[in-house]
Amino acid sequence: MVRTRPRPPLAPPSRWGRLTVSSRSLVLFLPGGAMFEAAEQRLVEAGQPEVLRFWPQLSDTERKTLATTVQQQEPGELRAHCEAAIRARTASQTPLARLMEPLPQEVVGSVSRTEADVLRRWQERGFQEISKGHVAVLLLAGGQGTRLGVPYPKGMYDVGLPSGKTLYQIQAERIRKMKQLAEERLGGKCTLPWYIMTSEFTLEPTEKFFAKHQYFGLPQSDVVMFEQRMLPAVGFDGKIILEGKGRIAMAPDGNGGLYRALTDNKILEDMDLRGVRVVHVYCVDNILVKLADPVFIGFCVERGADCGAKVVGKAYPTEPVGVVCRVNGIYQVVEYSEVSQETVERRNPDGQLTFNAGNICNHFFTVEFLKSVTEEFEPKLKPHVAVKKIPYVDEEGNCVKPEKPNGIKMEKFVFDVFQFSKKFAVFDVLREDEFSPLKNAESAVAKDTPSTARRALLWQHYRWAVRAGAHFLDHNNSRIPVLTQLREVDDPPAICEISPLISCEGEDLEERLKDREFHPPLLLID
Template sequence: MPAYFDFLLHGLALARTRKMLSFEQVKRSLENAGQPHVLQFWPELCEGDRESFLQELSQLDLQGLRDHCEGAAKAAASPSASLDQYVEPVPPQSIGSVRKSDRDSLAAWENEGLMQISKNRVGVLLLAGGQGTRLGVQYPKGMYNVGLPSGKTLYQIQAERIHKIQELADVKHGSKCTIPWYIMTSEFTLAPTEKFFKEANYFGLEPSNIFFFEQRMIPAVTFDGKVILQGKGKIAMAPDGNGGLYQALRDNMVLEDMKKKGVEYLHVYCVDNILVKMADPVFIGFCLYKGADCGAKVVEKAHPAEPVGVVCRVQGISQVVEYSEIQPETAELRGPGGELVYSAGNICNHFFTRAFLQDVAEKFEGQMKQHVAMKKVPFVDTRGNQVKPTNPNGIKMEKFVFDVFPFSRNFVVFEVVREDEFSPLKNADGAATDSPTTSRNSLLAQHCRWAMAAGAKLLDEHGNTLPTTASVSAGDNTPAHCEISPLVSYFGEGLEPLLKGKTLPTPFILDKKQAEELQAQKHFSDEQSTM
């Protein structure tokens, strides 16, 4: 896509240094851009609202606005080109797998990852700039409580996983390590996220090790190329997609902070995955073993038509191909064993070296592909009435975090088990998938499996024994309410000494305090048995 998008963003980057234009200057620029309607309600605005609106308009690159609007409309009207003749699977030598790798390899990768964590070389980076529109909430997704017995939010679960993986690395290597947490927000999510963390006392993490930063915003546009007014004196703005990360790293001096802290490797993930393994040492170790500068976790597609992007190659270059960009007959291709040829479903869970991020930010960011997103954008109509559309009415231009894969010198893929590591929260309850209910059930089912694998017997509310480990899956409609705090176990480890031989009525919450009590009981029992 033309450079107008980056030209527009460049104008936005100058916002803080650009003085406010006069009304006549703004009016003339909007007319030249073909957007005079932006000022249609100017006579109705009070003095304060006029000043705020003029300040907002002064911060836009008004010279690049025409190209942005026309380009967005043209891109939305252009059908996606089919890539079938150019696609091929990622070669086997670039793929690792939790399911297919032997135990020794998995253990070696985990040990390598834990060693790097113990040396303070690993950071995690959270993509949290999107709005929870589909979820139906007016606050950041990370603050959402999916209804777990503990009442924990996504942010708290993730913070506690950072605590635990630091602890595991410390115990193994006798260190006192830190995993910095970089959190990319947007105009909509920055203030509430910072407030939420502060009120939660940063979930016990050091505030100096949590770095909040903001991605850029760009105007939303109608299908005929007109800037959308959110209010009489307010343009509808939208984050520039999670691929806005790379520009935001530069804008906010994030890479400099990483270098100062000694961070060499980054785990990047989306806020809405309740099963995400923070700073997963196995994934990090695998990527380092392969000498990769960029890696992607994937899950096997549930079926050929599942609407997820596929990690593959296009004319020899690694990238994500959207499900709409290949024909059904290509998506349905199967190998000799009956497996899907294009099965590597992208889950927005990535490994990057800091050096690679530096290269992208400095050399490649302007070359990234751009995508059209059709959205339901609230607006004011020509009479000034507020309208909440029921169908998509606007275009938001986005870049995606995975659009940097083609710039990698050594790209790898790591397949994980969906039931263990991927259950996104996107839709409100009532939807068939990716809802609070499905997210909650995924976590509870996983914890049931952990408890049973540790040798515990779980009872339902009527005192009946629950099915064996093999029967408990994320697809169960009503898994037992068995929740294990991340402060107790990162990924099912360390539970056998606490739970083996125990009969546990559900709902059951194993938090840190209860784990300590169970440990004390075990020590007492051991002492009694030796007397």
């Protein structure tokens, strides 16, 4: 079973932008005048009557769409949201530099600084958890991918690999392989469910894409899609922005909307029924992400962690990534925009950056911790302000694309819950093995583009092939000199792509490649 819509509530919903059976039905059966009166009453209570100012000019379909959106808003929550947006934008921020502390070493584990036998022990523990059905993977895929410049979900993007595989397909195949490895190591069948948090923008195309590709070989019952909430954008005057005469400007409530979505869609109950105890959470755009990484899972379980984060060393001091640290003794992620140049460049006596644990949105949570968040802590999370250029209609009904920021989008981040952890753990991994995000269109900037993501994966697979004993030949049948240094501006010396169904981390390739010579491109696809 794939659950693509929230279960209908027993009472009228107080949810942002959710299309539920109850609210949709209510609007469809109201006559035109009553429909207006019902919407007007809600908006007056919320202090937002201007939303209906173009009502006489709307078609019946546009009126029903707008009334449906309004019906889904609980007036008190809507008023509080708009007021909070204004307060948050004008609030003075406490300087963080003097409050920040680097991570204490006792909470940090490292791939590069840990002995091989300890890594193997963590890996074995992780595989044990997977084989018992205790592990689930949860994908955050609700964003619109505006910077990438495509009209479809980012997971459907093809970065230009020889195979033509999309991010969704690569990730699905990694889950299949991890499940297979756990079964082979420990015997017996196991399940490794994949939960995918979408939004109103990404649910339908994602659902159709998976169905078209037959869930990429995964059991359909183990792929569970669900929606996060939507929030209206607010102008600097505290009024809801209309992006069309009959359409409110809405946006997903950030990847921290996960915690309300878990409750709205009864996901934790579903995990309980499946016997899931720990969850690996990640963002869709990282082409190198290791799904249900047994080493990470084993490390966190052995440490008794309820919450964990993977990090990478910053590529350079001013790299625009958040850092995992402590602020006033509380674990959190501090965004690069929140600190001074002096702070980001601060170094220890050994020359290492003081704040070097770059956040890559790759997390471990126990189900019990997620329950405590949804039941107790989620209301305490403070939304973050994003000041944006938001298309709108002016008082004459003309569509305007602003040249300067004109509105506020409020969102929460998945890492906002670190502060509630009773046993936090941080796992330091290698960037070249685990982190290359896809965020920007090719023409925008040189960083985090389809080209850099493609090259990162091809370099990784080239290194695997060389390590397994493969030799690559040029057009003169001479061996191409081996290079192992990742350079984002260049493709590797030989193009090589290896399917996740063959190898997840470069394992078990010697039989196929050792002491053999190949003319590139080398494609180990099936």
